[in-house]
Amino acid sequence: MLTAPTAAGQDAADPRGGTGGTPPDRPQGRRIRRPPHRPRSGPRRVLAALWPYLLVSPTVVGAAFLLAYPVIRNTVMSFQHYGLAQLINGGATFAGVSHYREALTDPEFWTVVRRTVWWTALNVALIMLIGTLVALMLIRLGRRLRLAVMSALVLAWATPVIAATTIFQWLFQSRFGVVNWALVKLGFTSYRDYTWFAHGGATFAILVMLVVWQSVPFAALTLYGGLTTIPAELYESARIDGAGPWQSFRLVTFPMLRSLFALITSLEVIWCFKCFTQIWVIGEGGPDGATTTLPVYAFQIAQSFHKYDLGSAVSTLTVLILLVALVFNLRRMFRQEGKEGTA
């Protein structure tokens, strides 16, 4: 009864208890001549244990200042009174949840949320549909034509967002734009000098076309890569069993590429939801707010009305809505990580 605690106490007192065989009265200098396989002790050992932490410290410091701090600052600001005066003079005071209440009770906020969801759903649906069709087409093409189509897709993908946005503004320009010219030639004479960017619906449609045009290549090429890994025997046996093209897609292709479909869909949801640059460059969310999605809305509030507090609150809400997609993606990444760790 009494011996157990003492034994434990002795073990704790001597940190090298387990390694054993070291008489405590031995002089320090002797230890150097130990066989090399014994664990090193003293400052060298501490240094060796510290190495990985030293190596990751720049990353941790960078993430702390450039990522964690802005996130915290954003959250704090959303609970403060933070306008132009506080930006210049400081001295922000606590405001509680008043900005969140203000945002959530504003009908305009909900209009923007609905528009953002519609924008994301429409874009992602079109990207996935067209991307899948293009991938299925690519795998059936001859080698030369496939290479040509893939090069064109890479070209669209490589176009920088700003360049693509500028090009689309030129394509849909009212007087000299090639789209209006083609529409008039095709008999739609009402499109003569039609100003696309003055109409909400038209601007929204152009933005969808722009985002879809730039995003389809990634989806199509990734899915094509996945399709090439499906063994042809599966399709053959499906055909022998009497499956048509739609059934063989539903019963062979889709199940085989389920995780790839999930990955691309979640990435596209995130990308479309956060889309800012194209919308801002084409009309800063206009005309008449017809293309204002949540990220644009938050930025407008802060930038145009100097309500940094309300803008931060809307930003935080945006991230919270997006969190569903983010967490899904994170879980997938981590499951993968676990699989690799055990393998």
Add this chain to the structure above:
Amino acid sequence: MTAATPLAAPGSGSGSGSGSARRRARGRTRRLRRLPLNAAALLVLALSAFPVYWMAVTAFEPTADIEGANPHFLPLHPTLAHFRTAVHADGFAGYWRNSLVVTLGAVLMSLVVALLAAFAVARMRWRGRRAFVLLVFTAQMAPWEALLIPMYVIARDTDMLDRLSMLTLIYFMMTLPFTIVTLRGFLAAIPVELEEAARVDGCTRPQAFRRVTFPLLAPGLLSTSLFGFITAWNEFAFANTLIIKNQSARTLPVWLSSFSNVFGTDWGATMAASCLFMLPVLAVFLLLQNRVTAGMTAGAVKG
């Protein structure tokens, strides 16, 4: 021609008479069946390439042709006038230099920092390693667009507004998580045994890394940095928000987005400027064509 030839034809290859006719007929039906498929391929090709093609055509056409009654789908009178206008526009060289400095600075910083972290994750066992990987994954999905407002406020508080160094730091952080994840993948693919052999031969750990692993890692470093290059080169939102008063510190994307103030309605010059802006990105894409899809879904398809 004769009854015997069809038997020999498959082997001999050179079809005669009825055999080749039949084959031609079969080829025709196959081509007919493939017609919708090939038509769809051409449509996709045209839709994908046309906007970029149209940019190039406009950039090389004289203004009279651009603003003519009917557009020309081939530049009939090619000219470099618009490129001259773009290059001689106010501050063009400066914006170009700013973009290069910010991009290269961010990419180099993130390469060095990521290499250290990737080494610790791929080659060492330590407490907190899993938590660190989780941190990197989370950082990789950071919704940067939602950080525009706090970044503006922080930059203002720390007197970093209108400074390229602030942009460099942000782009560094934007590209860092991705760089760590990919470099770690490349590192994991290089056998540790090589390094261990070098250490048996008397190298210290850093030496073994420098002389053995690093040369093998070089292609991975290159393709990873090219992705960072594209991200930083194209970034618009922060460059537009954080560079306000000091116009000479602007980067190319911001300058290009404000073309209507720069060139008025000179679409030829605007398209020429877009061409010039796109050129480095296109070069980078051509360099890493094959790694593009593999890199973006890293970890998704393997395993």
